Amino acid sequence: MPPSAVASAPALPFPGPSSRLPPATSAGARIAGISGRDDVWRRRRGRTIGPLVGMGIDAAHPGGAERRHPQGYLDRSVDMKELLVALSQTATPEELHAVMSPYIDGSSSSSSSSSSGGRRQRRPSLSLRFMVGLLSREPDWRRSIALLDWMLDAAGYPPSVFAYNVVLRNALRAGQWALAAGLFGEMRTRHALAPDRYSYATLISALGKAGRLEAALSWLHRMERDGVRADLVLYSTLIELARKLGDHAKAVSLFSRLRSSGIAPDLVAYNSMINVFGKAGLLQEARGLLAEMEEEEEAVRPDMVSYSTLLTAYVENRRYVEALSLFSHMRERRVPPDLTTCNIMIDVYGQLGMPREADRLFWSMRRLGVEPSVVSYNTLLRVYGEAELFGEAVHLFRLMQRKGAVQNVITYNTMIAIYGRSLEHEKAGNLVQEMQRAGVQPNSVTYSTIISIWGKAGKIDRAAALFQKLRTSGVEIDPVLYQTMIAVYERAGLVAHARRLLSDLNDPDDEGKIPRETAVKILARADRVEEAARLFRRAVSAGSVKDITVFQCMMDLFARNRRHRSVVEVLENMRAAGYLPDSAMIGMALHAYGKLQEFSKAESLYREMQEEGCVLPDKVHFQMLSLLGARRDFARVESLLAELSSDPNVNKRELQVVAAGVYERGNRLDEASRIIKSHARGVLD
Incomplete structure (x- = not known):
């Protein structure tokens, strides 16, 4: 069966072969154990090789959709497992046709004849339902394509959306994106089959799982344009993907489309959106969703995850009073706190300067039926340190060791920082050795903390020696570690040393240097405007900016330094890369447009974000x-x-x-x- 065009398919970044059935050499098509053949699963007859979009179509293909076959199939007399074993031994379409030829009534052993008159005389002996089941059990996507070709060309089965859906699923599992788009085009243009909800959901979900959000959204738009309604599962999948990618504006837009479609969110969707609203700084909207769930007539009731997610959002946005208010609200509603809630509230009490309340909650956890975890201990340790309750911190740290409680790298990092606060830099250094003896490996935070402590204690040589040792030992040099060493040099007046480190960031892709995106963020957070701008523009030109936080850092840097034209430049680069700005970035862009007297552009951005479904x-x-x-x-x-x-x-x-x-x-x-x-x-x- 010739391939078909996807002329109407949306332009997507689908990589891969250009024909409906890719060449064996380009897709690793040889089956294990088969050698000495030029092609496997590629039929030369009638194949048109060309670009995926705009491929020619054989208009002479007879319409098989109207064919009807009488009952009396051999389904029950055929062992599907044995047939699958026989198919697994085939390596070419001809071999597959030979295995399947006995299941065409009135056919000769040669099933490759292609005269249309001969095909009309044939009648398959196996039902379409049996063949769809056979396709669904065939693990090799290439063989399932060849089997579909046999069904439509040799056996004369009517085109079936169910059969195409199975082959589509097999192709997507193998990451054959171009082939999947080709199958969609073939269904429409050759057979006048309308892809159903399962067809679209299979493709969109596969793109989502592969992290290809833009392609998934493009197909969602086409799905809706074709009058096929997406369901809750599909929307939830895309919302979760957008959340994981940090593209909160798109997640909010998808949730708005979900609700405007008349679909009622379930608990998972609500909790996911509370998280998204929190990450986007839309705390009023997040609280509104929780209140909506609490309404008596609402079918979806909030669970502990709903409350703890909102608590986390308040803490991440430094809205500690609101977090305390929500915790009181939970108590009024007799919602029992879980481990996550207790850990969050210990932190909240600490941030509000209420260490005794944090202490009281920690020691009452077991009475509430909640066993403290290492996170609970670590959080209380940090609260003690920030309140300068150094004796209580040391007591709790050693109590953990006496009780055999797990101590991880965060435990040691927190305690090292506490020794730094209490000006006990020797104890801090000794604790690094102690953690290594305990089998806990220091990380970049450990080293950043100890370098900062030594720098403040005037031990610049020790700090520099440790940093240089880390650079040559292969340890990941993260932004915090780099910034810490630069700050130590600058505080000590060693400007030349600080500049030498900064110069390393201007050419970060050479061997031994840090990634370009990381270098941009280091420079931006160090308020190095010119260096960060130069490196950022090089990265954008090379198309190497894939992390939305790089755009956020640069826009914040330019906004702080009143570089309004540069703020707009970052916004334009970000939109060109397919990202939607969050509420903070929209605010910075509007401010920049105002300062530049470009009011119409400001209003265009404002309206565009509303049309995208962003909740501002x-x-x-x-x-x-x-x-x-x-x-x-x-x-x-x-x-x-x-x-x-x-x-x-x-x-x-x-x-x-x-x-x-x-x-x-x-x-x-x-x-x-x-x-x-x-x-x-x-x-x-």
Whole structure:
């Protein structure tokens, strides 16, 4: 059967062979144990070799979809396992046809004749259901393609979306992306078969699992355009992939599309989105999802993961008071804390300067039915250290050893840092040796901590010797370690040494140097604007920036240093790479556009992010309102003000204050007065 075109397929980064059935030499097509053949599983007759998109189609292929066959199949008399064994011995289409030829009524032993009249006289002896089952059990994707060819060409089976779905699955398991796109095109253009939900879900899920988010989203768009509705599982898969890749804006957009499609999220989707909102800094939206789950009529009830995920989000965003409030809310609802919750709250108490409450919670964990873990001990150790309760910290550290509690590298790193705080640098150095004797290997944080301690103690030679030893020993030199050594040199006034380290970062891809993306982040976090900008632009030109955090670091660096044009440049590079900015980056970009007096571009970005389904925080909305006021476009101010007033997620009191300020700065005192009066009444006119 000739291959077919995928002329209507969306342009995707599908690598691989250019024909529907790839050449054996390009796909490792030889079957183990078979040698001396030029081709395996490639039929020359009728094959058209060309690009995947726009490939020619044989219009003379007869329509087999209308064929109907009577009952009386031999399914029950054929042992599928034996047939699979026989098929496993074949290495060419001709050999496969010879094995399958007995299952065509009225056929001769040669099943390769291709006259259309002869094919109309044949009738398969095995049902389509049997053949689909056979395809699903065939482990080799090349053999399953050849078997599908036999079904459609030699045996005259009607084209079946079920058979194509099985072959599609086999091809995707082998990572044959181009072939998968070709199968989609063949279903549509040769056989007028509409891919069903399973077809799309199989392809999109496989792309998702391979980390190819952009390709998966492109096929999701085509799926929806074709009128095939995605289900909860598919959306959840893509949301989770976007979350893992740190592309929170796309995750939020997908969740919005899920809900607008009328699909009710399940517990997994809710918890995943609470995490995404938290990572994106949209804490009000995250709290809103939890409140939604707590409503009496809501079918999905929050579990412990829901609460602990939101607690984690509060801590990561340094919203410790809100975390404490949520913990009190959990107690009011009689939600028993689990280990994760206890560990988070020990940290929260420490951050709020409440070490005694942290101590009390730790020692009450067993009474609550929760056994403290090494994380619990490590967290309390850090709380003691930050509160300068050095005696309690040493006591807890040695208590762990007496009880035989596990001590990991974080335990030792925390204790080393505590000795540094208490100016006991010799004990800190001795603890590094102790951890090695205990079988715990130091990591980059260990070395960064000890180098910093020695630097502050004036032991520059020891710090430099350790750093040089690490560089030549093959230990990973991470950004923190590099920044620590640069800071030690600068603090000691050794500017030339610091510059020498910085020069290493300007050519980071040579042997023995650190990765380019890591070098960019080191320079950005060290506030080295020119060096970071130069290296970043080289990395972008080479297409080597694959980590969204590199864009975040550079935009933050340029924003801090009021390099507004460069902020916009980073945004454009980021969009070109297929990433959506998070709320903080959108805010920085809007600010830059405002400073550059490019108000229309600011509004375009704002609207574009809304159309992408991004949930924007109040700060971004208010920023856009202020920019419209700065442009003196008060008609647009009124329009946006009305739009935000009807949004239940926007804080109305803060909106009124911002709106009044916009009018005052524009010398529109009557409008400002109206806003202030409406604020007193609690409504916006």
